[in-house]
Amino acid sequence: MPRTVTRALGIGLGFGLACAAALAIAMMLRPELRLTARAAWNDPRLLAAFADDARIRYEPEARTCAAETAALLPAAIAQIEAAHGRPFAQPPTVGVYRSYETYGSANGMGDPGIAAVTRAGVALLSPTLCGEERDRLEGVLTHELSHVHLSGWRPLGxxxxxxxxxxxxxxxxxxxxxxxxxxxxxxxxxxxxxxxxxxxxxxxxxxxxxxxxxxxxxxxxxxxxxxxxxxxxxxxxxxxxxxxxxxxxxxxxxxxxxxxxxxxxxxxxxxxxxxxxxxxxxxxxxxxxxxxxxxxx
Known part of the structure; x- marks a missing residue:
């Protein structure tokens, strides 16, 4: 291999490693960057789409909860559209989880104890909403859809x-x-x-x-x-x-x-x-x- 090519590859590899090292250091010094990276890696839009309603993304073990959420979703969407005075900018996405660990990683806060969050325009529901706090599922789902609706219309930044x-x-x-x-x-x-x-x-x-x-x-x-x-x-x-x-x-x-x-x-x-x-x-x-x-x- 010509020396110039070898040198270029070495420089490129060195630059890439330096960037990776700098990112790793930044993530150690700023925990929010680490949480953001974990959330991106666990984006609910990467989960399987529920067969009866593709707006629902779910972990395989959360299929029953996904079905319950899908049954509530049309009425919740209609309620938010009426309260906000216009339709959603795009169909909302709802992530449904069975694993508290995965949910904590996906919600961008590293806290699995929060019942639900909206992140990057997607509503994420904790496993507790189909477990100990099942009676809150409808209200919390509708609450989070309000956040999704508002963020969906707003310009980035x-x-x-x-x-x-x-x-x-x-x-x-x-x-x-x-x-x-x-x-x-x-x-x-x-x-x-x-x-x-x-x-x-x-x-x-x-x-x-x-x-x-x-x-x-x-x-x-x-x-x-x-x-x-x-x-x-x-x-x-x-x-x-x-x-x-x-x-x-x-x-x-x-x-x-x-x-x-x-x-x-x-x-x-x-x-x-x-x-x-x-x-x-x-x-x-x-x-x-x-x-x-x-x-x-």
């Missing part, structure tokens, strides 16, 4: 709306999916008592970082993080529902603007004529006034 809005929208659109165990009445009373979720830019996916104006009292019979998450989701869902009832035209204007990739704050002000914090205060005031009217008979 568009600024993300705050988590309180996307989760509140999903809870509202799914009639409480993701906030099970916390009733509207209980969440309203918590708001009146000052245990109000803070509508900020924090990533709610870190449940320990959920902010409340006052720390909610803990029920020792329930998991603390789950309790906080569902109370926050329910309150956010109530607020999003209140926004829609207050002015549905403005609400749909906001959704269309977010789907077009507009930044949240500007889109919200354009739709409602004021910012979310001031309308949140009005929402809280309305709850308090209704409570006083009810107490007065």
């Amino acid at each position: 568009a600024p993300r709306p705050p988590q309180w809005f996307t989760e509140g929208l999903a809870v509202m659109a799914s009639n409480g999916g993701g906030a099970e165990g916390v009733s509207i009445e209980d969440a309203a009373q918590a708001i009146r008592d000052g245990y109000r979720v803070v509508l900020d830019e924090r990533r709610w996916i870190d449940f320990a970082a959920l902010g409340f104006e006052r720390e909610p009292p803990r029920d020792p019979t329930k998991d603390a993080l789950t309790q906080r998450q569902r109370l926050a989701y329910r309150q956010a869902g109530m607020f999003v529902g209140w926004l829609r009832m207050r002015d549905e035209t403005a609400f749909m204007h906001l959704l269309r603007a977010l789907e077009a990739g507009e930044p949240f704050e500007g889109a919200f002000r354009s739709a409602f004529g004021e910012g979310a914090p001031s309308l949140w205060r009005r929402f809280v005031s309305d709850l308090s006034q209704r409570s006083r009217r009810g107490a007065g008979g």
Whole structure:
């Protein structure tokens, strides 16, 4: 082999090994890169398509759960399309898992304990939804489809709306999916008592970082993080529902603007004529006034 070719091959091989080494080091230094790589390797779209509905991708051992999910999917899609005011941009994909380990790798967080996530426009369902938490399957599926719908219309790289809005929208659109165990009445009373979720830019996916104006009292019979998450989701869902009832035209204007990739704050002000914090205060005031009217008979 000519020396120049050998040298070129050596340089190319050396460059490739250097890149691989650099990537390995970066993944060790930044755990999120490792999680992203694992998620890509376990993309649910690489799973087998369910024979009765190709929108469902599943592990072979999860066939029964896939069938149950497929039976619920048409109604869940119709519900989200009605709540969001338009069809899905493309047919949604739902990944159904039997292995908690594989699900934890695929969800991009390395946490198999989360009931469901939406990642890269695909809903991923934990094995628990066809096991211990089977009663949550319909609500959580519908909740995740709200995320899939919103992300499906948004341009790649568009600024993300705050988590309180996307989760509140999903809870509202799914009639409480993701906030099970916390009733509207209980969440309203918590708001009146000052245990109000803070509508900020924090990533709610870190449940320990959920902010409340006052720390909610803990029920020792329930998991603390789950309790906080569902109370926050329910309150956010109530607020999003209140926004829609207050002015549905403005609400749909906001959704269309977010789907077009507009930044949240500007889109919200354009739709409602004021910012979310001031309308949140009005929402809280309305709850308090209704409570006083009810107490007065």
